[in-house]
Amino acid sequence: MGVLGRAVGLLVSGDAEVWFITWTSLRFSLSSTAIACAAGIPLGVLIALTRFPGRRPLLAVLSSLMALPTVVIGLIVYSLISRSGPLGRLGLLFSPGAVVIGQAILAFPIVLSMTASSLSSLNPLLPEVLTTLGASRRGIFWMSVREARGAVLSAALASFGRVVGEVGVAMMVGGNIRWYTRTITTAIALESGMGEFELGLSLGIILMITALGVNALLHWVVRHE
Amino acid sequence: MSDGSATPLFSLSGVRVEIDGHTVLSVDSLRLEAGKATILVGENGSGKTTFLRLLNGLLAPACGSVEYQGISLFADGCRRVRSETVLVHQDPLLFRGSVGQNVSYGLRVRRVPAASTARRTAEALGEVGLPGFEHRRAGRLSGGEMQRVAVARALVLRPKVLLLDEPTANVDAASRLVIERIVRSTLAAGGSVVMSTHAMELAYRLCDTLLRLSGGRLWPCQENIFRGSVDRRDEQFTYFRAGGAVLRCPAMEGDFSVAVLPVDDVIISRAPISSSARNQIEGVVTRVEPEGALLRVTVDCGLPIQALITRAAAVELGMDAGLPCMVAFKASAVRLY
Numbered sequence: 001m002g003v004l005g006r007a008v009g010l011l012v013s014g015d016a017e018v019w020f021i022t023w024t025s026l027r028f029s030l031s032s033t034a035i036a037c038a039a040g041i042p043l044g045v046l047i048a049l050t051r052f053p054g055r056r057p058l059l060a061v062l063s064s065l066m067a068l069p070t071v072v073i074g075l076i077v078y079s080l081i082s083r084s085g086p087l088g089r090l091g092l093l094f095s096p097g098a099v100v101i102g103q104a105i106l107a108f109p110i111v112l113s114m115t116a117s118s119l120s121s122l123n124p125l126l127p128e129v130l131t132t133l134g135a136s137r138r139g140i141f142w143m144s145v146r147e148a149r150g151a152v153l154s155a156a157l158a159s160f161g162r163v164v165g166e167v168g169v170a171m172m173v174g175g176n177i178r179w180y181t182r183t184i185t186t187a188i189a190l191e192s193g194m195g196e197f198e199l200g201l202s203l204g205i206i207l208m209i210t211a212l213g214v215n216a217l218l219h220w221v222v223r224h225e
Numbered sequence: 226m227s228d229g230s231a232t233p234l235f236s237l238s239g240v241r242v243e244i245d246g247h248t249v250l251s252v253d254s255l256r257l258e259a260g261k262a263t264i265l266v267g268e269n270g271s272g273k274t275t276f277l278r279l280l281n282g283l284l285a286p287a288c289g290s291v292e293y294q295g296i297s298l299f300a301d302g303c304r305r306v307r308s309e310t311v312l313v314h315q316d317p318l319l320f321r322g323s324v325g326q327n328v329s330y331g332l333r334v335r336r337v338p339a340a341s342t343a344r345r346t347a348e349a350l351g352e353v354g355l356p357g358f359e360h361r362r363a364g365r366l367s368g369g370e371m372q373r374v375a376v377a378r379a380l381v382l383r384p385k386v387l388l389l390d391e392p393t394a395n396v397d398a399a400s401r402l403v404i405e406r407i408v409r410s411t412l413a414a415g416g417s418v419v420m421s422t423h424a425m426e427l428a429y430r431l432c433d434t435l436l437r438l439s440g441g442r443l444w445p446c447q448e449n450i451f452r453g454s455v456d457r458r459d460e461q462f463t464y465f466r467a468g469g470a471v472l473r474c475p476a477m478e479g480d481f482s483v484a485v486l487p488v489d490d491v492i493i494s495r496a497p498i499s500s501s502a503r504n505q506i507e508g509v510v511t512r513v514e515p516e517g518a519l520l521r522v523t524v525d526c527g528l529p530i531q532a533l534i535t536r537a538a539a540v541e542l543g544m545d546a547g548l549p550c551m552v553a554f555k556a557s558a559v560r561l562y
Contacts, residue, residue: 123316123318125316125318126318128278128314129314130330131283132281132283132310132311132312132314133330133331133378133382134307134331134335134382135330136334139334146320146321147320147321
């Protein structure tokens with residue numbers, strides 16, 4: 001049986017470590033995406049619906065942050081939560097919380113920038129039409145998100161896709177600890193380095209299926225909007 | 226524009242609206258009466274939409290005061306004006322979802338019970354001639370249907386004042402008739418309508434007050450607008466009865482309710498004149514007002530007829546209130562609607 005066969009065997013046999021790593025990856029990615037959406041969507045709406053000095057430069061900066069290397073974010077978070085860092089006392093380093101925080105920082109500019117961009121393309125009359133019909137500020141917010149829901153969902157899916165496949169943050173601040181903070185990507189990096197291709201390949205298959213699933217969902221959302 | 230002492234629906238004084246540092250609307254003084262149709266006409270960019278947005282409290286003037294039923298709009302009156310007036314934009318802008326979701330939006334934000342919301346939504350759609358459209362996708366309607374849904378979305382709120390911005394632009398003839406019927410039914414129910422339009426025929430038919438906007442300023446109306454009906458016809462003329470006068474108009478078939486006579490087509494003389502003018506009516510000058518380099522003279526001929534004359538002509542005629550005179554105009558100067 002070749003390496004690929006053994007990798008598939010690991011998947012179908014329900015190997016506990018494979019599925020724990022998968023679950024850990026999904027848990028971290030979903031949590032960080034949720035946090036990024038909770039902060040990024042309202043801020044994106046705010047930026048899209050209000051006019052203030054420096055709005056355009058801010059959007060340009062946010063767009064460029066979307067391409068920030070994951071290791072740079074890992075380094076920044078590491079310097080903040082390491083024992084000598086300003087948040088060292090929280091004891092977050094090499095914990096699931098650290099990975100989620102780092103990945104949320106990675107996802108945040110994606111959600112915010114894509115939300116702001118999608119809402120900016122809505123008809124500028126929308127807030128006024130809603131106002132004349134009696135909507136409150138909160139009503140305008142929700143209707144704006146509703147009107148751009150396809151694009152906002154795309155932003156969430158895109159950020160999920162980015163964090164589920166990243167390795168820099170998870171490795172630097174999660175520490176790749178077995179049965180604790182080891183994710184699909186960090187496990188692949190480790191196992192490949194050790195010459196253990198079966199586990200790496202089986203995790204790679206899961207990652208690819210996840211990525212393809214997210215992509216398919218993204219296309220479906222875009223097509224149906 | 227009224228001199229009535231009753232509290233006006235809207236009262237504007239010294240209003241100037243600026244956008245990006247440019248004055249886009251300037252109104253020295255204006256009163257709009259309740260229960261009337263005020264129609265705004267003027268070319269694109271003349272300030273019609275700005276005027277309507279101002280009345281709806283959607284933008285604040287740089288200076289001056291806007292009152293709604295005697296309450297300053299930008300102090301305490303904004304909430305009231307928002308609850309009692311609705312603006313229907315020229316761009317109907319329907320939300321994603323069904324027609325029913327669109328029409329019921331305002332009721333849902335007001336937390337009207339679901340049963341009542343459904344009933345009122347169906348009623349509003351019936352009023353605009355789209356009964357049973359609740360479950361249609363809003364994005365799949367024609368332009369005219371979209372505009373009618375936008376009107377239904379406003380009507381469902383039962384506003385006291387309906388503000389309509391070019392509701393007949395880019396819509397079919399059937400939708401135009403529906404809009405006209407809705408304006409009339411709103412007025413019949415005691416409501417008020419302020420509407421902008423390029424459709425002069427519609428403006429003449431509907432207006433109680435016609436406001437002409439140009440370059441962001443209000444200009445005096447350049448037409449006499451007479452309401453009445455066709456009295457009789459012969460081979461040469463249609464005789465239109467308005468007030469206590471009968472006007473000779475071009476021979477036309479149709480059921481007309483409005484006659485329009487441009488003020489600069491009216492001649493005033495002390496005695497009957499021999500001319501091609503087929504209308505010569507006796508009257509008494511009731512008002513003489515300056516209008517730029519000219520004078521606007523109002524003559525009571527059984528109905529008030531306005532004319533523009535030069536100051537030299539006024540001196541020669543001894544123009545003053547109470548002066549008996551003759552008003553003359555050609556039958557072909559009168560347009561019937």
